[in-house]
Amino acid sequence: MQTEPQLKRPDLFRSAILIGGEWVKDSSAGEPIAVVDPATGRLLGTVPNAGRAETARAIEAADAAFPAWREKTAAERADHLRRLAQLITDNKEDLARILTAEQGKPLAEARGEVGMSAAYVQWFAEEGRRIYGDVIPSPWQNRRILITKDPVGVVGAITPWNFPSSMIARKLGAALAAGCTIVIKPASQTPYSALAWGVLCEEAGIPAGVVNILTGAARQIGAELTSNPLVKKITFTGSTEVGKQLAEQAARTMKKVSMELGGNAPFIVFDDADLDRAVEGAMVAKYRNAGQTCVCTNRFLVQEGIYDAFAERLARASAAMKVGNGFEEGVVQGPLIDERAVAKVEEHIADALAKGGRLLTGGRRHQGLGGNFFEPTVIADATPAMAVAREETFGPLAPLFRFRDEAEAVRLANDTEYGLACYFYTRDLGRAFRVSEALEYGLVGINEGLITTEVAPFGGVKESGVGREGSKYGIDDYLNIKYVCVGGL
Numbered sequence: 001m002q003t004e005p006q007l008k009r010p011d012l013f014r015s016a017i018l019i020g021g022e023w024v025k026d027s028s029a030g031e032p033i034a035v036v037d038p039a040t041g042r043l044l045g046t047v048p049n050a051g052r053a054e055t056a057r058a059i060e061a062a063d064a065a066f067p068a069w070r071e072k073t074a075a076e077r078a079d080h081l082r083r084l085a086q087l088i089t090d091n092k093e094d095l096a097r098i099l100t101a102e103q104g105k106p107l108a109e110a111r112g113e114v115g116m117s118a119a120y121v122q123w124f125a126e127e128g129r130r131i132y133g134d135v136i137p138s139p140w141q142n143r144r145i146l147i148t149k150d151p152v153g154v155v156g157a158i159t160p161w162n163f164p165s166s167m168i169a170r171k172l173g174a175a176l177a178a179g180c181t182i183v184i185k186p187a188s189q190t191p192y193s194a195l196a197w198g199v200l201c202e203e204a205g206i207p208a209g210v211v212n213i214l215t216g217a218a219r220q221i222g223a224e225l226t227s228n229p230l231v232k233k234i235t236f237t238g239s240t241e242v243g244k245q246l247a248e249q250a251a252r253t254m255k256k257v258s259m260e261l262g263g264n265a266p267f268i269v270f271d272d273a274d275l276d277r278a279v280e281g282a283m284v285a286k287y288r289n290a291g292q293t294c295v296c297t298n299r300f301l302v303q304e305g306i307y308d309a310f311a312e313r314l315a316r317a318s319a320a321m322k323v324g325n326g327f328e329e330g331v332v333q334g335p336l337i338d339e340r341a342v343a344k345v346e347e348h349i350a351d352a353l354a355k356g357g358r359l360l361t362g363g364r365r366h367q368g369l370g371g372n373f374f375e376p377t378v379i380a381d382a383t384p385a386m387a388v389a390r391e392e393t394f395g396p397l398a399p400l401f402r403f404r405d406e407a408e409a410v411r412l413a414n415d416t417e418y419g420l421a422c423y424f425y426t427r428d429l430g431r432a433f434r435v436s437e438a439l440e441y442g443l444v445g446i447n448e449g450l451i452t453t454e455v456a457p458f459g460g461v462k463e464s465g466v467g468r469e470g471s472k473y474g475i476d477d478y479l480n481i482k483y484v485c486v487g488g489l
Protein backbone atom coordinates (compact mmCIF):
# COMPACT_ATOMS: atom_id res chain seq x y z
CA MET A 1 0.00 0.00 0.00
CA GLN A 2 1.32 3.41 -0.95
CA THR A 3 1.61 5.83 1.97
CA GLU A 4 2.55 9.17 0.51
CA PRO A 5 3.02 12.01 3.02
CA GLN A 6 0.05 14.19 4.00
CA LEU A 7 0.45 17.44 2.06
CA LYS A 8 -1.47 20.68 1.65
CA ARG A 9 -0.54 20.41 -2.02
CA PRO A 10 -0.65 16.72 -3.07
CA ASP A 11 0.25 17.86 -6.60
CA LEU A 12 3.82 18.42 -5.39
CA PHE A 13 4.19 14.67 -4.90
CA ARG A 14 4.97 13.65 -8.49
CA SER A 15 5.65 10.11 -9.77
CA ALA A 16 6.64 11.17 -13.27
CA ILE A 17 9.78 12.66 -14.81
CA LEU A 18 10.04 16.08 -16.46
CA ILE A 19 11.40 16.24 -20.01
CA GLY A 20 11.00 19.36 -22.14
CA GLY A 21 8.05 20.57 -20.10
CA GLU A 22 6.22 17.23 -20.33
CA TRP A 23 5.61 14.97 -17.32
CA VAL A 24 6.08 11.39 -18.54
CA LYS A 25 6.39 7.92 -17.00
CA ASP A 26 8.77 6.44 -19.56
CA SER A 27 10.92 3.67 -18.04
CA SER A 28 13.19 2.28 -20.75
CA ALA A 29 15.64 0.94 -18.14
CA GLY A 30 13.15 -1.42 -16.49
CA GLU A 31 10.39 -1.60 -13.89
CA PRO A 32 9.47 1.62 -12.05
CA ILE A 33 11.62 2.25 -8.98
CA ALA A 34 10.05 1.73 -5.55
CA VAL A 35 10.72 4.49 -3.01
CA VAL A 36 10.39 3.57 0.66
CA ASP A 37 10.25 5.53 3.90
CA PRO A 38 13.54 4.64 5.69
CA ALA A 39 11.83 4.99 9.09
CA THR A 40 8.97 2.56 8.44
CA GLY A 41 9.98 0.59 5.35
CA ARG A 42 6.58 1.46 3.87
CA LEU A 43 6.25 2.12 0.15
CA LEU A 44 5.87 5.84 -0.59
CA GLY A 45 5.36 5.28 -4.33
CA THR A 46 7.19 4.43 -7.53
CA VAL A 47 9.01 6.63 -10.02
CA PRO A 48 10.05 5.99 -13.62
CA ASN A 49 13.18 3.96 -14.33
CA ALA A 50 14.57 6.16 -17.10
CA GLY A 51 17.59 5.12 -19.14
CA ARG A 52 19.73 6.50 -21.95
CA ALA A 53 16.79 7.12 -24.31
CA GLU A 54 14.95 9.40 -21.89
CA THR A 55 18.24 11.08 -20.95
CA ALA A 56 19.04 11.84 -24.57
CA ARG A 57 15.58 13.38 -24.99
CA ALA A 58 16.07 15.51 -21.88
CA ILE A 59 19.47 16.70 -23.12
CA GLU A 60 17.96 17.61 -26.51
CA ALA A 61 15.16 19.52 -24.75
CA ALA A 62 17.71 21.40 -22.62
CA ASP A 63 19.77 22.17 -25.72
CA ALA A 64 16.70 23.45 -27.58
CA ALA A 65 15.74 25.68 -24.64
CA PHE A 66 19.25 27.08 -24.14
CA PRO A 67 19.31 29.88 -26.81
CA ALA A 68 16.13 31.59 -25.59
CA TRP A 69 17.09 31.20 -21.92
CA ARG A 70 20.58 32.63 -22.42
CA GLU A 71 19.11 35.51 -24.48
CA LYS A 72 17.00 36.62 -21.54
CA THR A 73 18.58 39.43 -19.57
CA ALA A 74 20.14 38.57 -16.23
CA ALA A 75 17.35 40.58 -14.62
CA GLU A 76 14.69 38.49 -16.37
CA ARG A 77 16.34 35.24 -15.26
CA ALA A 78 16.63 36.69 -11.76
CA ASP A 79 12.88 37.35 -11.71
CA HIS A 80 12.19 33.67 -12.40
CA LEU A 81 14.66 32.56 -9.73
CA ARG A 82 13.23 34.96 -7.15
CA ARG A 83 9.77 33.61 -7.88
CA LEU A 84 11.14 30.06 -7.47
CA ALA A 85 12.77 30.96 -4.14
CA GLN A 86 9.47 32.42 -2.94
CA LEU A 87 7.53 29.33 -4.07
CA ILE A 88 9.99 27.11 -2.19
CA THR A 89 9.44 29.24 0.91
CA ASP A 90 5.65 29.30 0.48
CA ASN A 91 5.63 25.49 0.19
CA LYS A 92 8.31 24.85 2.82
CA GLU A 93 6.12 22.62 5.02
CA ASP A 94 5.09 20.33 2.17
CA LEU A 95 8.62 20.17 0.77
CA ALA A 96 9.95 19.35 4.24
CA ARG A 97 7.35 16.61 4.72
CA ILE A 98 8.25 15.06 1.37
CA LEU A 99 11.93 15.24 2.36
CA THR A 100 11.46 13.62 5.76
CA ALA A 101 9.23 10.91 4.28
CA GLU A 102 11.82 9.82 1.70
CA GLN A 103 15.09 10.61 3.52
CA GLY A 104 14.18 10.22 7.19
CA LYS A 105 15.73 13.33 8.74
CA PRO A 106 13.80 15.06 11.54
CA LEU A 107 11.21 17.53 10.25
CA ALA A 108 13.05 20.45 11.86
CA GLU A 109 16.19 19.56 9.89
CA ALA A 110 14.14 19.10 6.73
CA ARG A 111 12.63 22.57 7.17
CA GLY A 112 16.15 23.89 7.62
CA GLU A 113 17.29 22.22 4.39
CA VAL A 114 14.34 23.65 2.45
CA GLY A 115 15.09 27.08 3.88
CA MET A 116 18.71 26.73 2.80
CA SER A 117 17.50 25.68 -0.66
CA ALA A 118 15.49 28.89 -1.04
CA ALA A 119 18.49 30.86 0.20
CA TYR A 120 20.77 29.37 -2.48
CA VAL A 121 18.25 30.15 -5.25
CA GLN A 122 17.74 33.70 -3.97
CA TRP A 123 21.51 34.17 -3.73
CA PHE A 124 22.10 33.16 -7.34
CA ALA A 125 19.20 35.28 -8.56
CA GLU A 126 21.30 38.19 -7.33
CA GLU A 127 24.68 36.81 -8.41
CA GLY A 128 23.47 36.33 -11.97
CA ARG A 129 23.21 40.11 -12.29
CA ARG A 130 26.86 40.54 -11.28
CA ILE A 131 28.57 38.43 -13.92
CA TYR A 132 31.00 41.20 -14.79
CA GLY A 133 33.52 41.11 -17.62
CA ASP A 134 36.68 43.21 -18.04
CA VAL A 135 38.13 45.88 -20.26
CA ILE A 136 41.92 45.38 -20.09
CA PRO A 137 44.38 48.18 -20.96
CA SER A 138 45.58 47.28 -24.45
CA PRO A 139 49.29 46.92 -25.33
CA TRP A 140 48.37 48.14 -28.82
CA GLN A 141 47.27 51.67 -29.85
CA ASN A 142 44.67 50.49 -32.39
CA ARG A 143 43.13 47.55 -30.53
CA ARG A 144 40.90 47.13 -27.48
CA ILE A 145 40.76 44.12 -25.18
CA LEU A 146 37.38 42.96 -23.88
CA ILE A 147 36.64 39.99 -21.63
CA THR A 148 33.14 38.51 -21.46
CA LYS A 149 31.71 35.55 -19.59
CA ASP A 150 29.26 33.26 -21.39
CA PRO A 151 27.04 30.43 -20.06
CA VAL A 152 28.55 27.02 -20.78
CA GLY A 153 25.24 25.61 -22.06
CA VAL A 154 23.56 22.31 -21.09
CA VAL A 155 24.52 21.09 -17.59
CA GLY A 156 24.18 17.53 -16.33
CA ALA A 157 23.63 17.37 -12.56
CA ILE A 158 23.69 14.27 -10.34
CA THR A 159 22.78 14.64 -6.67
CA PRO A 160 22.88 12.49 -3.49
CA TRP A 161 20.17 11.23 -1.13
CA ASN A 162 21.38 12.94 2.04
CA PHE A 163 20.35 16.49 1.05
CA PRO A 164 17.83 15.86 -1.74
CA SER A 165 16.76 19.49 -1.93
CA SER A 166 19.69 21.76 -1.08
CA MET A 167 22.12 19.85 -3.31
CA ILE A 168 19.81 20.65 -6.24
CA ALA A 169 19.50 24.28 -5.16
CA ARG A 170 23.28 24.81 -5.22
CA LYS A 171 23.45 23.57 -8.80
CA LEU A 172 20.16 24.68 -10.39
CA GLY A 173 20.42 28.19 -8.89
CA ALA A 174 23.91 28.84 -10.25
CA ALA A 175 23.27 27.17 -13.62
CA LEU A 176 20.06 29.05 -14.42
CA ALA A 177 21.42 32.37 -13.17
CA ALA A 178 24.39 31.97 -15.51
CA GLY A 179 22.04 31.32 -18.45
CA CYS A 180 22.51 27.56 -18.63
CA THR A 181 19.87 24.84 -18.87
CA ILE A 182 19.99 21.67 -16.81
CA VAL A 183 19.22 17.94 -16.65
CA ILE A 184 19.06 16.66 -13.06
CA LYS A 185 19.25 13.08 -11.79
CA PRO A 186 18.49 12.80 -8.06
CA ALA A 187 19.33 9.70 -6.00
CA SER A 188 16.80 6.88 -6.46
CA GLN A 189 16.27 6.73 -2.68
CA THR A 190 15.02 10.35 -2.62
CA PRO A 191 13.48 11.39 -5.96
CA TYR A 192 10.34 13.13 -4.74
CA SER A 193 12.06 16.27 -3.45
CA ALA A 194 13.59 16.80 -6.89
CA LEU A 195 10.32 16.15 -8.74
CA ALA A 196 8.58 18.70 -6.51
CA TRP A 197 11.21 21.20 -7.67
CA GLY A 198 10.02 20.54 -11.22
CA VAL A 199 6.48 21.53 -10.30
CA LEU A 200 7.66 24.77 -8.68
CA CYS A 201 9.98 25.62 -11.59
CA GLU A 202 6.95 25.47 -13.89
CA GLU A 203 5.00 27.71 -11.51
CA ALA A 204 7.92 30.16 -11.45
CA GLY A 205 7.46 30.54 -15.21
CA ILE A 206 10.76 28.91 -16.07
CA PRO A 207 10.30 27.87 -19.70
CA ALA A 208 9.90 24.25 -20.75
CA GLY A 209 13.20 22.46 -21.30
CA VAL A 210 15.26 24.76 -19.07
CA VAL A 211 14.90 22.33 -16.15
CA ASN A 212 14.59 18.57 -16.80
CA ILE A 213 14.43 15.95 -14.05
CA LEU A 214 15.04 12.24 -14.54
CA THR A 215 14.76 9.31 -12.15
CA GLY A 216 16.12 5.91 -13.05
CA ALA A 217 19.17 3.84 -13.88
CA ALA A 218 22.09 5.84 -12.51
CA ARG A 219 24.76 4.23 -14.66
CA GLN A 220 22.77 4.63 -17.89
CA ILE A 221 21.75 8.21 -17.16
CA GLY A 222 25.28 9.06 -16.07
CA ALA A 223 26.77 7.44 -19.15
CA GLU A 224 24.55 9.55 -21.43
CA LEU A 225 25.12 12.79 -19.50
CA THR A 226 28.91 12.34 -19.48
CA SER A 227 29.22 11.28 -23.12
CA ASN A 228 26.59 13.29 -25.01
CA PRO A 229 28.42 16.15 -26.81
CA LEU A 230 25.48 18.51 -26.19
CA VAL A 231 26.27 18.43 -22.45
CA LYS A 232 29.00 20.98 -21.64
CA LYS A 233 29.34 20.49 -17.91
CA ILE A 234 28.84 17.83 -15.25
CA THR A 235 28.19 18.81 -11.65
CA PHE A 236 28.15 15.94 -9.17
CA THR A 237 27.65 15.61 -5.45
CA GLY A 238 28.24 12.21 -3.95
CA SER A 239 30.93 9.71 -3.09
CA THR A 240 34.51 10.11 -4.19
CA GLU A 241 34.40 6.70 -5.85
CA VAL A 242 31.52 7.66 -8.16
CA GLY A 243 32.91 11.15 -8.65
CA LYS A 244 36.13 9.73 -10.05
CA GLN A 245 34.20 7.52 -12.46
CA LEU A 246 32.10 10.41 -13.72
CA ALA A 247 35.08 12.75 -14.07
CA GLU A 248 36.87 10.09 -16.11
CA GLN A 249 33.81 9.58 -18.33
CA ALA A 250 33.34 13.34 -18.79
CA ALA A 251 36.99 13.82 -19.74
CA ARG A 252 36.45 11.94 -23.01
CA THR A 253 34.46 14.92 -24.35
CA MET A 254 36.36 17.46 -22.22
CA LYS A 255 33.35 18.62 -20.26
CA LYS A 256 33.77 21.04 -17.35
CA VAL A 257 33.28 19.22 -14.05
CA SER A 258 32.41 20.24 -10.50
CA MET A 259 32.85 17.49 -7.92
CA GLU A 260 31.54 17.75 -4.34
CA LEU A 261 32.69 14.46 -2.87
CA GLY A 262 33.35 12.54 0.31
CA GLY A 263 34.92 13.71 3.53
CA ASN A 264 36.71 12.56 6.67
CA ALA A 265 36.33 15.59 8.90
CA PRO A 266 38.54 15.93 11.98
CA PHE A 267 37.17 17.77 15.03
CA ILE A 268 40.12 18.93 17.16
CA VAL A 269 39.67 19.91 20.81
CA PHE A 270 42.67 21.61 22.42
CA ASP A 271 43.20 21.71 26.19
CA ASP A 272 42.35 25.44 26.26
CA ALA A 273 38.99 25.01 24.47
CA ASP A 274 35.73 26.22 25.97
CA LEU A 275 34.42 22.75 26.90
CA ASP A 276 30.72 23.69 26.75
CA ARG A 277 31.10 25.20 23.29
CA ALA A 278 33.20 22.27 22.12
CA VAL A 279 30.59 19.72 23.20
CA GLU A 280 27.78 21.81 21.68
CA GLY A 281 29.69 22.08 18.41
CA ALA A 282 30.59 18.40 18.48
CA MET A 283 26.95 17.35 18.75
CA VAL A 284 25.88 19.25 15.63
CA ALA A 285 29.04 18.47 13.67
CA LYS A 286 28.63 14.75 14.39
CA TYR A 287 24.91 14.00 14.52
CA ARG A 288 23.27 16.32 11.96
CA ASN A 289 21.25 14.11 9.57
CA ALA A 290 22.19 11.12 11.78
CA GLY A 291 25.83 11.69 10.84
CA GLN A 292 25.00 11.40 7.13
CA THR A 293 26.51 14.62 5.86
CA CYS A 294 29.73 15.09 3.92
CA VAL A 295 30.91 17.60 6.52
CA CYS A 296 30.09 15.49 9.58
CA THR A 297 32.93 14.87 11.99
CA ASN A 298 34.44 11.46 11.26
CA ARG A 299 37.29 11.69 13.81
CA PHE A 300 37.47 13.51 17.16
CA LEU A 301 41.07 14.49 18.00
CA VAL A 302 41.18 15.47 21.68
CA GLN A 303 44.22 16.79 23.54
CA GLU A 304 45.18 14.59 26.50
CA GLY A 305 44.54 17.23 29.17
CA ILE A 306 40.86 17.63 28.26
CA TYR A 307 40.26 14.14 26.89
CA ASP A 308 38.43 12.53 29.82
CA ALA A 309 36.22 15.55 30.50
CA PHE A 310 35.27 15.89 26.82
CA ALA A 311 34.67 12.15 26.44
CA GLU A 312 32.37 12.05 29.45
CA ARG A 313 30.38 15.10 28.33
CA LEU A 314 30.03 13.93 24.72
CA ALA A 315 28.94 10.44 25.78
CA ARG A 316 26.34 11.87 28.14
CA ALA A 317 24.93 14.23 25.51
CA SER A 318 24.89 11.47 22.87
CA ALA A 319 23.03 9.07 25.16
CA ALA A 320 20.40 11.73 25.83
CA MET A 321 19.43 12.16 22.16
CA LYS A 322 15.90 11.19 21.16
CA VAL A 323 16.03 8.77 18.22
CA GLY A 324 12.88 8.06 16.21
CA ASN A 325 10.68 8.78 13.22
CA GLY A 326 11.51 12.21 11.83
CA PHE A 327 7.83 13.21 11.99
CA GLU A 328 7.72 12.65 15.76
CA GLU A 329 7.93 15.71 18.00
CA GLY A 330 11.28 16.08 19.77
CA VAL A 331 13.15 13.52 17.66
CA VAL A 332 16.68 14.75 16.92
CA GLN A 333 17.97 11.69 15.07
CA GLY A 334 16.03 9.81 12.42
CA PRO A 335 16.86 6.50 10.71
CA LEU A 336 19.85 5.87 8.50
CA ILE A 337 18.96 5.73 4.81
CA ASP A 338 19.06 1.94 4.44
CA GLU A 339 20.38 -1.40 5.66
CA ARG A 340 23.72 -0.92 3.86
CA ALA A 341 24.31 2.29 5.81
CA VAL A 342 23.52 0.54 9.10
CA ALA A 343 25.87 -2.32 8.24
CA LYS A 344 28.72 0.11 7.55
CA VAL A 345 28.36 1.71 10.99
CA GLU A 346 28.30 -1.75 12.59
CA GLU A 347 31.45 -2.72 10.67
CA HIS A 348 33.31 0.39 11.86
CA ILE A 349 32.25 -0.19 15.47
CA ALA A 350 33.23 -3.86 15.43
CA ASP A 351 36.60 -3.00 13.86
CA ALA A 352 37.28 -0.26 16.44
CA LEU A 353 36.37 -2.45 19.42
CA ALA A 354 38.46 -5.31 18.05
CA LYS A 355 41.45 -2.94 17.85
CA GLY A 356 41.27 -1.65 21.40
CA GLY A 357 38.45 0.87 21.28
CA ARG A 358 36.42 1.44 24.48
CA LEU A 359 32.63 1.80 24.09
CA LEU A 360 31.26 4.73 26.14
CA THR A 361 27.66 4.73 24.86
CA GLY A 362 25.50 3.18 22.11
CA GLY A 363 27.21 0.68 19.83
CA ARG A 364 24.21 -1.13 18.32
CA ARG A 365 21.00 -0.83 16.34
CA HIS A 366 18.35 0.95 18.36
CA GLN A 367 16.96 -1.68 20.74
CA GLY A 368 13.45 -0.26 20.86
CA LEU A 369 13.05 0.79 17.24
CA GLY A 370 15.13 -1.67 15.21
CA GLY A 371 15.15 -1.25 11.43
CA ASN A 372 17.44 1.54 10.22
CA PHE A 373 17.58 3.27 13.61
CA PHE A 374 20.97 3.30 15.33
CA GLU A 375 22.05 4.40 18.79
CA PRO A 376 24.37 7.43 18.88
CA THR A 377 27.73 5.85 19.66
CA VAL A 378 30.92 7.14 21.27
CA ILE A 379 34.11 5.06 21.31
CA ALA A 380 37.22 6.14 23.25
CA ASP A 381 40.86 5.13 22.70
CA ALA A 382 40.52 5.20 18.91
CA THR A 383 43.76 4.73 16.95
CA PRO A 384 44.95 5.34 13.34
CA ALA A 385 44.90 1.56 12.78
CA MET A 386 41.10 1.57 12.85
CA ALA A 387 38.83 1.79 9.78
CA VAL A 388 37.18 4.93 11.19
CA ALA A 389 40.53 6.72 10.86
CA ARG A 390 40.50 6.32 7.09
CA GLU A 391 36.95 5.60 5.89
CA GLU A 392 33.92 7.90 5.96
CA THR A 393 31.49 6.26 8.40
CA PHE A 394 28.47 8.33 7.36
CA GLY A 395 26.56 7.49 10.54
CA PRO A 396 26.17 8.32 14.28
CA LEU A 397 29.60 7.07 15.41
CA ALA A 398 32.01 9.34 17.32
CA PRO A 399 35.53 7.86 17.71
CA LEU A 400 37.81 9.77 20.09
CA PHE A 401 41.52 9.92 19.24
CA ARG A 402 44.06 11.34 21.75
CA PHE A 403 46.94 13.72 20.91
CA ARG A 404 49.75 15.41 22.88
CA ASP A 405 50.54 18.67 21.11
CA GLU A 406 49.57 21.01 18.25
CA ALA A 407 51.98 19.49 15.74
CA GLU A 408 50.59 15.99 16.34
CA ALA A 409 47.01 17.28 16.04
CA VAL A 410 47.72 18.85 12.65
CA ARG A 411 49.58 15.75 11.44
CA LEU A 412 46.73 13.45 12.45
CA ALA A 413 44.10 15.79 10.99
CA ASN A 414 45.84 15.98 7.62
CA ASP A 415 46.57 12.25 7.45
CA THR A 416 43.77 11.48 4.97
CA GLU A 417 43.17 11.64 1.22
CA TYR A 418 40.10 13.77 1.92
CA GLY A 419 40.00 17.51 2.47
CA LEU A 420 36.45 18.83 2.77
CA ALA A 421 35.62 20.12 6.30
CA CYS A 422 37.51 20.34 9.59
CA TYR A 423 36.80 21.94 12.97
CA PHE A 424 38.88 22.93 15.97
CA TYR A 425 38.31 24.54 19.33
CA THR A 426 40.81 26.79 21.04
CA ARG A 427 40.83 30.16 22.79
CA ASP A 428 44.37 30.95 21.68
CA LEU A 429 44.36 33.44 18.78
CA GLY A 430 47.83 32.53 17.59
CA ARG A 431 46.94 28.86 17.55
CA ALA A 432 43.74 29.64 15.65
CA PHE A 433 45.72 31.17 12.79
CA ARG A 434 48.58 28.62 12.87
CA VAL A 435 46.27 25.59 12.83
CA SER A 436 43.78 27.03 10.32
CA GLU A 437 46.63 27.76 7.91
CA ALA A 438 48.16 24.30 8.41
CA LEU A 439 44.97 22.28 7.86
CA GLU A 440 44.51 20.92 4.30
CA TYR A 441 40.75 21.41 3.95
CA GLY A 442 38.30 23.51 1.95
CA LEU A 443 36.16 24.41 4.97
CA VAL A 444 37.47 25.28 8.45
CA GLY A 445 35.26 25.85 11.51
CA ILE A 446 37.01 27.56 14.42
CA ASN A 447 34.93 27.22 17.61
CA GLU A 448 31.90 26.44 15.41
CA GLY A 449 30.45 23.06 14.40
CA LEU A 450 27.99 24.22 11.70
CA ILE A 451 29.38 26.65 9.14
CA THR A 452 27.48 26.07 5.88
CA THR A 453 25.91 29.18 4.36
CA GLU A 454 25.00 30.21 0.82
CA VAL A 455 27.29 33.24 1.00
CA ALA A 456 30.49 31.21 1.55
CA PRO A 457 32.22 28.86 -0.95
CA PHE A 458 31.49 25.20 -0.25
CA GLY A 459 33.90 22.57 -1.54
CA GLY A 460 36.94 20.48 -0.83
CA VAL A 461 40.54 19.79 -1.77
CA LYS A 462 42.43 16.55 -2.37
CA GLU A 463 39.94 13.70 -3.01
CA SER A 464 36.99 15.66 -1.66
CA GLY A 465 36.53 17.23 -5.04
CA VAL A 466 37.04 20.23 -7.28
CA GLY A 467 35.05 23.43 -7.68
CA ARG A 468 33.01 25.51 -5.25
CA GLU A 469 29.26 25.87 -4.74
CA GLY A 470 27.45 28.87 -3.31
CA SER A 471 29.11 32.27 -2.70
CA LYS A 472 30.29 34.63 -5.43
CA TYR A 473 32.62 31.82 -6.62
CA GLY A 474 29.87 29.26 -7.25
CA ILE A 475 28.66 30.73 -10.53
CA ASP A 476 32.13 30.74 -12.15
CA ASP A 477 31.92 27.00 -12.88
CA TYR A 478 28.94 27.64 -15.18
CA LEU A 479 30.69 30.27 -17.30
CA ASN A 480 33.24 30.34 -20.11
CA ILE A 481 35.62 33.32 -20.29
CA LYS A 482 35.93 34.87 -23.75
CA TYR A 483 38.68 37.26 -24.85
CA VAL A 484 37.63 39.68 -27.61
CA CYS A 485 40.30 41.73 -29.38
CA VAL A 486 38.78 44.68 -31.26
CA GLY A 487 41.30 45.82 -33.87
CA GLY A 488 41.65 48.21 -36.82
CA LEU A 489 40.65 51.22 -34.71
Ligand SMILES: NC(=O)c1ccc[n+]([C@@H]2O[C@H](COP(=O)([O-])OP(=O)(O)OC[C@H]3O[C@@H](n4cnc5c(N)ncnc54)[C@H](O)[C@@H]3O)[C@@H](O)[C@H]2O)c1
Binds near residue numbers: 237259
Ligand atom coordinates in the same frame (compact mmCIF):
# COMPACT_ATOMS: atom_id res chain seq x y z
N1 LIG B 1 30.84 17.27 -0.88
C1 LIG B 1 29.52 17.41 -0.76
O1 LIG B 1 28.97 18.53 -0.88
C2 LIG B 1 28.68 16.19 -0.50
C3 LIG B 1 27.34 16.39 -0.18
C4 LIG B 1 26.55 15.25 0.05
C5 LIG B 1 27.09 13.96 -0.02
N2 LIG B 1 28.39 13.84 -0.34
C6 LIG B 1 28.99 12.49 -0.36
O2 LIG B 1 28.10 11.57 -1.02
C7 LIG B 1 28.21 10.28 -0.42
C8 LIG B 1 26.87 9.81 0.04
O3 LIG B 1 25.90 10.03 -0.95
P1 LIG B 1 25.47 8.84 -1.91
O4 LIG B 1 25.49 7.54 -1.20
O5 LIG B 1 24.22 9.25 -2.61
O6 LIG B 1 26.68 8.86 -2.95
P2 LIG B 1 26.75 8.05 -4.32
O7 LIG B 1 28.01 8.50 -4.93
O8 LIG B 1 26.52 6.61 -4.14
O9 LIG B 1 25.51 8.59 -5.19
C9 LIG B 1 25.41 9.95 -5.50
C10 LIG B 1 24.57 10.07 -6.77
O10 LIG B 1 25.27 9.45 -7.83
C11 LIG B 1 24.44 8.49 -8.46
N3 LIG B 1 25.30 7.44 -8.97
C12 LIG B 1 25.83 6.38 -8.31
N4 LIG B 1 26.61 5.65 -9.12
C13 LIG B 1 26.58 6.26 -10.35
C14 LIG B 1 27.16 6.01 -11.62
N5 LIG B 1 27.97 4.96 -11.80
N6 LIG B 1 26.89 6.85 -12.65
C15 LIG B 1 26.08 7.92 -12.47
N7 LIG B 1 25.50 8.22 -11.29
C16 LIG B 1 25.75 7.40 -10.24
C17 LIG B 1 23.48 8.07 -7.41
O11 LIG B 1 22.30 7.51 -7.99
C18 LIG B 1 23.21 9.39 -6.72
O12 LIG B 1 22.27 10.12 -7.46
C19 LIG B 1 29.14 10.45 0.75
O13 LIG B 1 30.44 10.08 0.38
C20 LIG B 1 29.10 11.95 1.02
O14 LIG B 1 30.28 12.39 1.66
C21 LIG B 1 29.21 14.92 -0.57
Ligand SMILES: O=C[C@H](O)CS(=O)(=O)O
Binds near residue numbers: 162292293295452
Ligand atom coordinates in the same frame (compact mmCIF):
# COMPACT_ATOMS: atom_id res chain seq x y z
O1 LIG C 1 26.35 16.51 2.96
C1 LIG C 1 26.78 17.53 2.52
C2 LIG C 1 26.02 18.82 2.56
O2 LIG C 1 26.70 19.69 1.69
C3 LIG C 1 25.91 19.27 3.98
S1 LIG C 1 25.57 20.95 4.21
O3 LIG C 1 24.16 21.04 4.65
O4 LIG C 1 25.76 21.66 2.93
O5 LIG C 1 26.51 21.43 5.23
